[in-house]
Amino acid sequence: MTHHDSSDRQGFATRAIHAGQEPDPRTGAVNVPIYATSTFAQDGVGGLREGFEYARTGNPTRAALETALAALEGGAHGRAFSSGMAATDAALRAMLRPGDHLVIPNDAYGGTFRLIDKVLVHWGIDYSVAPVGDTEAIAAAIRPETKLVWIESPTNPLLNVADIAAVATATHAAGARLVVDNTFATPFYQRPLALGADVVLHSTTKYLGGHSDVIGGALVTDDAELDAAFGFLQNGAGGVPGPFDVFLTLRGLKTLAVRMERHTANARAVVELLRGHPGVSEVLYPGYAGMVSIRLAGGREAALDLCKKLEIFTLAESLGGVESLVELPAAMTHASTAGSLLEVPDDLVRLSVGIEDVEDLLGDLTRALG
Template sequence: MTDQGFSTKAIHAGWDPEARTGAVNVPIYASSTFAQDGVGGMRDGFEYARTGNPTRRVLEANIAAIENGTYGRGFASGMAATDAILRAALRPGDHLVIPNDAYGGTFRLIDKVFSQWGIEYSVAPVADVDAIAAAMTPKTKLVWLETPTNPLLNVGDIAAIADVAHAGGAKLVVDNTFATPYLQRPLDSGADVVVHSTTKYLGGHSDVVGGALVTNDEQFDADIAFLQNGAGAVPGPFDAYLTMRGIKTLAVRMERHCDNAEALVQVLNAHPKVASVLYPGLADHPGHDAAARQMKRFGGMISVRLAGGREAALDFCARTEIFTLAESLGGIESLIEHPGAMTHASTAGSLLEVPDDLVRLSVGIEDIEDLVADVEQALG
């Protein structure tokens, strides 16, 4: 379905109205096991829900289609997807390169868990292709990239980093959670695998947790599928259904997220209590040109550094009324958080430690006038 538009694929890919009933939406197949026509006689390949579920299969096909990929795999969370790809790609003694600005959960998994199994890593700035190349070793099997990054919204040039990774014999993984496949499709730029926390923009309603991996590499997909089944961190059918429901409106939601974020950036950028605004859409953002090349728009995430330091950042978080103080992002409602004390606390004392004056905003789809008024009153 690569010749169809994004929204058409988001709404239709993976499912045709059911032949028997004409159901327009995929049913929630709430069955843990499936009857077989004799020993080994599976119907359409289904035998046990951990191995495969019809609702999940449709979700996987749908996510693959909107990422312009061939193979999609669903997981119980974004971290479960991250864990699966690390285990599929790495063995004891291998090395990977990670961003100096990455999601705290990703860093924690690599630093605290995989390091115990002999996996080594180096840290490099996502915006510096030469630094990424210099961080690679003969043992490097994976380069991990977030773009835009969480929470500093740095931007990596996917095509250039893919060239560097492949020249060194490594695969490039891109976490596309912030951008979503509506704004950016890393496989088209040379990435080997795309990872999503579908909890965020794809689900879009703060009511479901999930993850996904998409690739065009048949063998890599087979390795991932083996771990998906063997480890069993799969989404349930209702989770898969909710995620698909969210994906159907992803395009229209992302346009509103971007509209609101762009308007709010202008307000924040002019406010005397804001020391700096981190947003790829700003012309003076160091990653603006790369973002403009590889993204359709610049997204709904904003980070700011407060002129009054940590106390001002905490006060800002405490005073908003429409922006809810909470972890996560990408839902229809606006959220605010202090990464250093919340989502990125695990990076404290490391090369990935985030500034303590930093506040991250997930801009929702409420009326922009109300969001502006809320930010202005919270900043005082």
């Protein structure tokens, strides 16, 4: 869906609430209606109203979300998918062909790694890994057949940060394209397209939806040809979100700015507490948003113990919701990396710091750490 409106000149929170979400012209409804329909009546053969014919191909509720996502990332085109992995799959298949090579972070999200390592390699795709914070290492990993550099910044779960502009320069100098997974930073803190990225990816399940009640993904780009390729796969492979999921994601976007401010304030307080705690050997935090990873001085047993003893922090996978979550990546979200170049330390605990009262979160951690 191509994004055309005047919202580019507006502030972030204004765009999050209004881009693609104007009151319904027919009824005046201030929220975008949930168009729960699989098909659309045509005025004569091929006479489409507003361009909609079949809901896998396009749906007005989804179109509103795609406009909003593009506006927040400062991009021309947005596409919504049924999950972050569906968006990842579409991007990889649109941009790679058998014989191509890509570079990924040496601490990439386990699901991204699994899709590349267990599926795409069987279709003739090769990959190399490099530390996301080392632009020279990324450039050195690029080969003549490299078509794609894929980074997360910050990474999941080690929270390493890339110099996106420098990586974009190195990638483009080699004739490749750059995809940035912006799930952890969100467009509130970072706009990869403005830094030179070709494509931005989101698991909208996380901060953009923000309430742990919906699964979704997105791709945003300024490249019309790439957007058409994403749209072809969106329709042709069918990994599209339903209108109810899209409605929940749109509702989440409206409070993204205030939520990110609170996530960050709470996370900074958590980091301050943990950096001074003898039971914690290392605190990993990029300085913004709500993701904090820690390594426990007592190793894996201490990490397991912390996960068990926390009460307000719920032991669960995923992140970016209003409630605080804790997980052990090596045994949970990143189990697929075991024994690989991307293996996660077994004493690492990942915290998704929510927007509860910060004193309660600090008390929960203090008590659980002992």
